[in-house]
Amino acid sequence: MTENKKHILDFTVRQNLRFGTNYALLKLMPACGELPPCEPGQFAQVLVPNSKNTFLRRPISICNIDRNENLLWLLVRRAGEGTAALCDLHEGETLNVMLPLGHGFTLHRDGTMLLVGGGVGVAPLFMLGKVLKEQGMQPEFLLGARTQADLLMLGHFNDLGTVHITTDDGSAGVHGVVTKHPVLTSGNMAHIACCGPMPMMRAVAALARQQGIDCEVSLENLMACGMGACLCCVEDTADAGNVCVCTEGPVFNINRLKWQI
Amino acid sequence: MANLSVNIGNLRLKNPVMTASGTFGYGEEFADLIDLNQLGGIIVKGTTRMPRQGNPYPRMVETPSGMLNAVGLQNKGVDYFVEHIYPRICDLDTAIIVNVSGSTIDDYVAVCERLNPLDKVAAVEINISCPNVKQGGMTFGTTCTGAQSVVSACRKAYDGTMIVKLTPNVTDVTEIARAAQEAGADALSLTNTFLGMAIDVERQTPCLSTITGGLSGPCIRPIAVRMVWQVAKAVNVPVIGLGGIMNGRDALEFILAGATAVQFGTANFVDPQATIKAIGYINDYLDRHGLDSVNQLIGALKA
Ligand SMILES: Cc1cc2nc3c(=O)[nH]c(=O)nc-3n(C[C@H](O)[C@H](O)[C@H](O)COP(=O)(O)OP(=O)(O)OC[C@H]3O[C@@H](n4cnc5c(N)ncnc54)[C@H](O)[C@@H]3O)c2cc1C
Ligand SMILES: Cc1cc2nc3c(=O)[nH]c(=O)nc-3n(C[C@H](O)[C@H](O)[C@H](O)COP(=O)(O)O)c2cc1C
Ligand code: FES
16 A cells, blocks of 8 residues: 555534534535545544644544545534534634544455445445445445444445445334344455454454455554554564554554464 | 743754654654645654553543543664654654663663664753653652653763653652753653543543553643743753643643743643644744744843
């Protein structure tokens, strides 16, 4: 993967699409110039405005780069004060963002690729699916959520390829967690790209390992700098010990991780 | 354009703005965002004799106006620095200063000896103040005899400018400062992080793997300014001030309190361009106050 140059840019909020009370899809336009090149799975470090009690930037996945409209999409879940302030942004407000950061997903050109997302973890998978489709691949999606209301951007995903669904309460799709879905248990794919809550990623990684399927996961370790300067975000790897998730990841092949799965 | 250059012992800095160890990597991480050659100096990550994996995750938590860290001096060791990193950064037109850490006096000496021949290393900063390692580190910096023993041993091993970085986690920082000066320090930098602790109340667990960690960021600034002011009066070597500096205004607080130069740490995480903006701010400030040199501000506090 190429090393994209980092930028710090001011963005104007063009649109804030709210999904229920807990999620927002922000569409942001650079105050001047074009969006820099970004790859699926890379992330941004967002300076939180209007938030008295937060201090550091917040890492948020790049959900989409809309080149036609020159818009950056960020999908945000209200987790604490910082993300709450982001969810509550109004059109016209300004946001300072550093991007693109980290190493994203591998763009496989062979075999079927299943993109498995949970909750707000679907964010980077949208851009991944879009880029795969642009390259002539046919990505399939397996999206899991707590309830139907937590399934985000479904319409957008449907435009990219086949979408399979699970919900914890059975309100949509297959009842249960993603690893119960036949599309995953069938093992009929060459690659898996996964982003979601840790228990979900571990379960998917365990299944992939059993079935010998190549699998990448996107980690969400706590970060301070987001650019390899502080060494706060480390993950233990089989080949190199503690490495920075913000520079070597956030996307890792599960073979590198020392997860007990 | 006012004169921004300052002297730390025999070392001349083009301006008083440097970056603090452990918060700026090796500078390269920031090269896309700022012109590193504009900095007064870069103090690279704490470097030890042998490679260190550091502490287990989680290593950081945000706290009000700051953060706690427990990195634990993860680095690839001084040999790796000399062979792989030094060649990449030695041609930068800024003072490259290596932060030296260790568990034993022999460790510190070994790192100093390895760095001594490198002519593009402008100075060493002896870190006797890291709160995140079980042995050595801060324990050397909390007693006068401890500080004296490390500093005098390093003095014999290193011929260039030697800065000693002090911990604030002591009753009287001026005693340790004097001890370090007597043992041969050319300059003192302070402060390192303050020992702190945060608890996840829902889980009823510590937020850091090491339970306690080092507090940094603007929350510590008033204490750091006070300590710099006290130390600057107590010693006659230059003092480098740091602790919670976010911008040029904050930097001037330390300079007015008696610091010859300053370091930006945690600020780099919030605004990677904070240092460059601060250099501009200090220059404008000097113009605005009709001063031609930043040296006129050092210790110029009217009190
Ligand atoms: C590479 C990366 C990409 C991410 N992408 C997205 C995204 O696209 N959309 C999105 O909504 N969130 C994303 N996150 C998670 C997001 O960064 C955190 O939810 C956010 O930092 C929490 O900040 P806060 O101020 O709202 O909450 P805080 O008050 O700081 O914390 C609230 C709760 O969230 C947890 N939390 C804090 N930081 C993280 C973190 N880094 N990861 C997971 N949990 C955390 C805390 O432990 C706490 O329980 C991503 C994280 C990483 C590292
Ligand atoms: C993540 C992190 C890593 C650090 N690593 C080191 C280190 O290796 N050596 C050292 O002397 N100080 C280290 N420090 C301390 C800083 O250099 C500085 O003294 C401290 O953070 C206070 O300044 P600040 O408030 O401007 O950050 C570290 C601080 C942080 C936040
Ligand atoms: S967050 Fe600072 S190194 Fe990864």
